[in-house]
Amino acid sequence: MSSEDSPVIVHAHLFKNAGSTIDWILKKNFKWAFLDDRNDDRMRMEPGYMGEVLRENKGLKAISSHSIRLPLADVPGYRFHLLFFLRHPVARVRSVYDFERKQNAKTPGAVKAKELSFSEYVRWRLRDDVPKTIRNFHTSYLTACVPGRLGLSSNELLKSAINLIECTPLVGLVEYFDASMAYFKCELENDFPGIDLSYEIQNSSRGAPVCVADSVKRVRDDLGESLYAQFLEKNEADLLLYNAAEEILKARWKLGVGQA
Template sequence: MRSVIIHYHLFKNAGSTIDGILSRHFSDAEHGHIEGEHPWSTVSPSDLLAFVTAHGELRAVSSHQARLPLPQDRGINFLPILFLRHPLDRFASVYEFERRQSVDSTSPSVAIARSGGLREFAEWTVSRDATAVCRNFQVIHLAGLQGDMRHARATHDDYIRALCVLAGLPFFGLVEAFDESLAIMRTALKPVISELQSQFVIENSSPRRSGSLEERVAKIENELGTPLFRELTEVNALDMLLYETARRKFRTLVSQFSANTTGELAA
């Protein structure tokens, strides 16, 4: 049976680094990319299946906009790669990235980030005019129920579906535990691609961002002030719940893969 890796490249979730690993492992013909027409578009499982079916040489596909669930085909074994991140840490990373983009970008968040500081970006994020880029983005992405990211707003149904999708994934990583995540990923994919390289280059990292996760989140609160920080947390409440569930599940994944490997993972 043909096996194809699907890299669900969630924006600012270490996806460029994973994309680089896949690009160095596979040839250009074997590693493809598919995106929608606009920055706010989505790519459905049926769109993804059509793309893979039309390109028989593909062994890996990366996409910012592809949505779960995995495509279904009797002749293809699809293997997902997906990373999650602390929502508030991700918020600051999105801001740093968007403010460096071209002035002619059609993404609404770029214009906001380029025109002001982190506080202004947060004020926009919590407003009614904001896109979903930093509002429960990961819940919306995993749920895959909403198609236009300019207007998407996470619901309780989205959250429940995102939890079910997370529970069904054979593997996922956390940006905050990247080394462990990469080790698990290599082990999970080993039956399909033998030995994925462990060396990597951090790509698209945000300058000026350092310290522990706790220190970065505290810095965000200090810069925004407590009232605005609380509003930002509230519009990411479902993402925070998803992240906490993912973090607990990830520790279980580490233990499971540690028990089945020799010296590759720390328990």
């Protein structure tokens, strides 16, 4: 990588992790030089697709996709700033349901959310034959393209996901959004002087944000002890990942405790 390589922000838009707000910020800053890529199958399956997009869209400063291949592969001539957010998996699950319930779509999740109560929806989503939208979603996303992934244990995948967080400056937590953005600005200012990371919340499924403890209590009460225990079991890696990320990022940001 050379200092003459073109810097590009790559936003890995994890579902229901404040991604629409990040895209709004990037669009506000870069206008035509921001691309919200929706060719998910090609992005997910073709290692060379990112390079193709950049060559066909000269001058891009930022690209966002729900299906970024991680860890990122190098593309000659470009220097990437990978950016993504994590969210507490228990706090996230209600947001997933609320979004799919109101979504104007015919995806299996949107259809089921309209048919089922919250607890019924969670029970359906926890099935192994249903996409991993609420089952260790973060760990799965962050390790999707790790070499030999299918032969790795869950603990090895977790370690790989934690390593990616340690090596990526632009990792944020939804529960610490403002602290995340303040740190991002410092990291990006050199390559993008004057970047404005102020924001208006986009695509929020609920009202005012609540603390993690309140979100957990609400979900636990709604699911009942048995189903809640099943949910925790199916998200063991993600809970460990979130706790590790919180420690790493608080140290990185020099945050105090008790801010979420």
